[in-house]
Amino acid sequence: MKLLFRLLVACTVLLLAYGFCQAIFIAPREATMGDVQRIFYYHVPSAWVAFLCFFVNFLASCWYLMRRGSNADALALASAEVGIAFCSIVLITGPIWARPVWGIWWTWDARLTTTLVLWLIYVSYLVLRHYATGGQVPVLAAALGIFGFVDVPIVYMAIRWFRTQHPQPVIGGGEGSGLDHRMAVALLWNLAAFTMLALVYLIVRYRQALKAREIEEAHAQAALDLEEAR
Amino acid sequence: MTPAPGVWTITRRSLAKDLRLEWRSKDAINSMLFFALLVVVIFSFGFDPTAEESRRIAGGLLWVAILFATVVALNQTWTRELRNQALDAYRLSPAPPQALFLSKTLGNFLFVAILELLMAPLFVVFYNLRPVGPLWQLLVVAVLSTWALVVNGTFFAALSIRTRSREIMLPLILFPISIPALLAMVDATTSILTGESSPAFWIRLLAVYDLVFTTVCLVLFESVLNAE
Amino acid sequence: MHDYPLNAAAPTSIAVSVRDVVRHFGRFAALRGITADFAAGKLYVLLGENGAGKSTLLRIIAGLLAPTRGMVSVLGTSNIREVAPRFGYMGHAPLLYDEMSAMENLEYFAALYGVTSRERCAEAIRTVGLDPGLDRRVGQYSQGMRQRISLARAIVHSPELLFLDEPFSNVDLRSARQMTGLLAGMRDHGTTVFVVTHQAALMEPVADECVVLDAGRMVAREKGIPARLLTPYPAQEHADAEARR
Numbered sequence: 001m002k003l004l005f006r007l008l009v010a011c012t013v014l015l016l017a018y019g020f021c022q023a024i025f026i027a028p029r030e031a032t033m034g035d036v037q038r039i040f041y042y043h044v045p046s047a048w049v050a051f052l053c054f055f056v057n058f059l060a061s062c063w064y065l066m067r068r069g070s071n072a073d074a075l076a077l078a079s080a081e082v083g084i085a086f087c088s089i090v091l092i093t094g095p096i097w098a099r100p101v102w103g104i105w106w107t108w109d110a111r112l113t114t115t116l117v118l119w120l121i122y123v124s125y126l127v128l129r130h131y132a133t134g135g136q137v138p139v140l141a142a143a144l145g146i147f148g149f150v151d152v153p154i155v156y157m158a159i160r161w162f163r164t165q166h167p168q169p170v171i172g173g174g175e176g177s178g179l180d181h182r183m184a185v186a187l188l189w190n191l192a193a194f195t196m197l198a199l200v201y202l203i204v205r206y207r208q209a210l211k212a213r214e215i216e217e218a219h220a221q222a223a224l225d226l227e228e229a230r
Numbered sequence: 231m232t233p234a235p236g237v238w239t240i241t242r243r244s245l246a247k248d249l250r251l252e253w254r255s256k257d258a259i260n261s262m263l264f265f266a267l268l269v270v271v272i273f274s275f276g277f278d279p280t281a282e283e284s285r286r287i288a289g290g291l292l293w294v295a296i297l298f299a300t301v302v303a304l305n306q307t308w309t310r311e312l313r314n315q316a317l318d319a320y321r322l323s324p325a326p327p328q329a330l331f332l333s334k335t336l337g338n339f340l341f342v343a344i345l346e347l348l349m350a351p352l353f354v355v356f357y358n359l360r361p362v363g364p365l366w367q368l369l370v371v372a373v374l375s376t377w378a379l380v381v382n383g384t385f386f387a388a389l390s391i392r393t394r395s396r397e398i399m400l401p402l403i404l405f406p407i408s409i410p411a412l413l414a415m416v417d418a419t420t421s422i423l424t425g426e427s428s429p430a431f432w433i434r435l436l437a438v439y440d441l442v443f444t445t446v447c448l449v450l451f452e453s454v455l456n457a458e
Numbered sequence: 459m460h461d462y463p464l465n466a467a468a469p470t471s472i473a474v475s476v477r478d479v480v481r482h483f484g485r486f487a488a489l490r491g492i493t494a495d496f497a498a499g500k501l502y503v504l505l506g507e508n509g510a511g512k513s514t515l516l517r518i519i520a521g522l523l524a525p526t527r528g529m530v531s532v533l534g535t536s537n538i539r540e541v542a543p544r545f546g547y548m549g550h551a552p553l554l555y556d557e558m559s560a561m562e563n564l565e566y567f568a569a570l571y572g573v574t575s576r577e578r579c580a581e582a583i584r585t586v587g588l589d590p591g592l593d594r595r596v597g598q599y600s601q602g603m604r605q606r607i608s609l610a611r612a613i614v615h616s617p618e619l620l621f622l623d624e625p626f627s628n629v630d631l632r633s634a635r636q637m638t639g640l641l642a643g644m645r646d647h648g649t650t651v652f653v654v655t656h657q658a659a660l661m662e663p664v665a666d667e668c669v670v671l672d673a674g675r676m677v678a679r680e681k682g683i684p685a686r687l688l689t690p691y692p693a694q695e696h697a698d699a700e701a702r703r
Binding site: 235239240243247250251254255310313314315316318319320321322323324325458 | 567
């Protein structure tokens with residue numbers, strides 16, 4: 001098991017390195033935006049990965065409500081945190097890209113705004129987990145996790161329609177704009193690299209959450225045994 | 231052995247009980263009405279009603295004001311059930327949990343509707359609003375939007391009463407999820423008031439939102455009610 | 459500790475069965491493994507100091523709380539919601555609405571069980587020794603009256619099984635004795651009754667068996683309530699309470 005994980009980490013590092021080469025050196029310079037456009041190779045994979053993590057959270061929440069296994073809850077927590085981390089990357093790289101290109105820090109374009117709302121929803125998920133007390137945390141969190149994910153398509157539809165009514169510059173060149181072949185390749189490599197990276201983080205955080213629970217249960221068991229011995 | 235009572239019977243009974251309790255104590259309604267009035271007046275000072283732009287944003291202002299008033303009202307929803315642990319008595323009975331949720335949601339709907347009946351005319355007066363689009367559309371938007379706020383609000387209020395900072399928890403978890411509905415209600419209202427575009431898409435979105443989340447709430451409420 | 463064998467007759471004569479029930483609240487172990495069978499038609503008294511786990515055990519049996527480990531079976535099934543119409547529960551808190559009258563409270567809670575007869579509600583109120591016609595809000599009742607209405611609420615649907623958690627707390631002696639007599643009467647008619655209290659002397663005349671909990675464990679189970687477990691009913695305290703009324 002440990003060997004497999006180390007292999008995974010090694011692969012991830014290699015992929016990230018190669019992805020970096022692809023993004024920075026091999027992919028061609030964008031015509032209108034210049035080298036700043038290379039943020040694209042980090043911005044888009046992060047968004048993809050964040051969405052994937054939130055989907056995992058949705059599945060884990062559903063699983064928890066159906067089976068009440070504490071492993072599902074640990075996975076829900078891990079995926080929410082990793083998802084928020086990558087979501088934050090999207091929200092930071094967005095303005096970094098927008099500022100030099102369009103002269104504004106933030107554009108309310110559909111995808112970026114949806115990411116912002118996603119970020120808000122899952123941060124509120126973590127807040128609920130933090131403030132709820134006792135054994136009910138997994139149930140309440142699972143409920144909110146399901147709500148949050150079900151909301152995502154509605155959020156996207158709403159914001160997209162809003163944007164068609166009130167157009168603004170679009171990051172990443174609009175819905176249907178074509179991508180140069182070499183750019184697509186670089187994007188795919190980085191997509192793979194980021195997915196692996198997220199997997200690594202997810203495994204680590206998941207194991208950590210499980211261990212934390214084991215420690216709690218061991219404490220409770222110790223209290224029981226202490227009484228037994230008396 | 232009497233058969234387990236049906237959902238609508240219990241919903242009616244619970245709603246009647248809540249209305250009776252509210253009428254007798256007048257706990258929430260008086261303070262809420264005054265709060266709603268204050269919110270409208272303060273918004274009027276914050277956003278100059280005589281400026282040309284204000285007519286365009288009046289729709290948004292109205293719904294934000296209603297949102298804040300709703301959150302304050304919703305927090306009180308479950309307090310009464312917790313006061314003498316009356317909620318335990320409900321949980322012990324064979325009555326279906328969905329009925330409790332529906333009765334609370336309907337009660338809140340009535341409550342917020344009363345607040346809207348106070349706030350909307352005030353907005354019209356202060357901002358000199360004259361809707362260009364058809365009025366019945368405004369009514370449809372109002373009903374769908376109120377339900378959107380109230381159905382999730384009631385559910386999340388049930389979640390937040392079990393947390394350490396219950397007053398602040400409710401808006402924290404309610405607002406992000408309500409963003410699409412907020413966008414819809416604001417834009418639909420503005421488009422009807424200014425007559426510049428059709429609110430049809432927004433009305434459809436609100437209907438979908440209401441349908442989806444009412445279903446999710448009904449399905450998940452039992453788990454939340456019995457979480458301990 | 460006495461170990462009563464499982465009744466060899468029909469399984470439905472075991473009203474409640476508890477197996478290795480453990481309950482944690484965070485790191486605090488409230489119940490550390492309780493195993494017992496309780497036959498139907500008897501009046502059981504659960505005794506123990508504060509924090510011994512009596513209320514927790516009762517709440518688990520009534521289905522309000524899930525055990526961390528272990529199994530509970532009530533009236534032959536471990537799906538307690540299924541038998542909800544067949545048992546009643548009186549909690550430490552009144553489980554009533556202060557702004558409604560006794561009849562209004564009873565009618566509402568009875569409706570939750572599908573009981574729509576006003577006469578049954580009035581009957582339940584009369585059974586606990588109060589007047590159904592009294593229009594006063596329950597919030598204005600004395601503690602003794604409120605506990606009695608809470609009991610009426612618990613029995614309005616004629617349950618076969620009754621759980622009471624500290625029914626006599628802050629109740630005047632007269633009300634307490636009246637409630638005790640009522641419980642004994644119900645037991646005589648076949649209802650199984652569980653009472654959690656730390657006022658053993660009150661229940662001594664009517665108890666069939668007592669179970670003693672200490673720090674989450676069952677440490678004794680005896681017929682009736684033996685003398686060594688009787689704590690003196692604080693007679694002076696209640697003489698004072700009577701004088702104040």
